[in-house]
Amino acid sequence: MGIIDKFNDAQRVVAEKSKTAAEVSNLKRKILYEEERIVEIFADIGKKYYKNPNDDPASFKILCDDIDTRRRRIKRMRYELNNIKGYKICPKCDAEVNDRFQFCGRCGARLPEIDDTDFTSLEPNDYYTESSNNVFNADSTIK
Ligand SMILES: [Zn+2]
Secondary structure, three states: OOHHHHHHHHHHHHHHHHHHHHHHHHHHHHHHHHHHHHHHHHHHHHHHHHHOOOOOHHHHHHHHHHHHHHHHHHHHHHHHHHHHHOEEEOOOOOOEEEOOOOEOOOOOOEOOOHHHOOOOOOOOOOOOOOOOHHHHHHOOOOO
16 A cells, blocks of 8 residues: 555545534534524513413414424434434433444343434423523423
């Protein structure tokens, strides 16, 4: 292998790494955007109710559905993000598990492939993400 080939190889590795880094930051940015939108929609629901508590429930439903749509998007993007990083999140116990494993090392649950992961269902904790924790924890004391 000549010096030119070695150089090209090294260049290709660098290019692949920066492509992955770009994908990761792109996904993170999109997730953050959706999370911020969700917070705004929650505020909109609050304002709407404050102004007119007897408003047609259907008009609130539209906003709630919008939140769910964005939560599904976030769920999928978080899954893709983990896939790029080379690990899966256990659906049962939330442990980070190496991508190559089929079963969770902590609880033994079967780990889903991205193709059979259900992005339409939402678990109650699906919106408890790193950047939205403060917002959602703020109301978790109200029961
Ligand atoms: Zn597990």
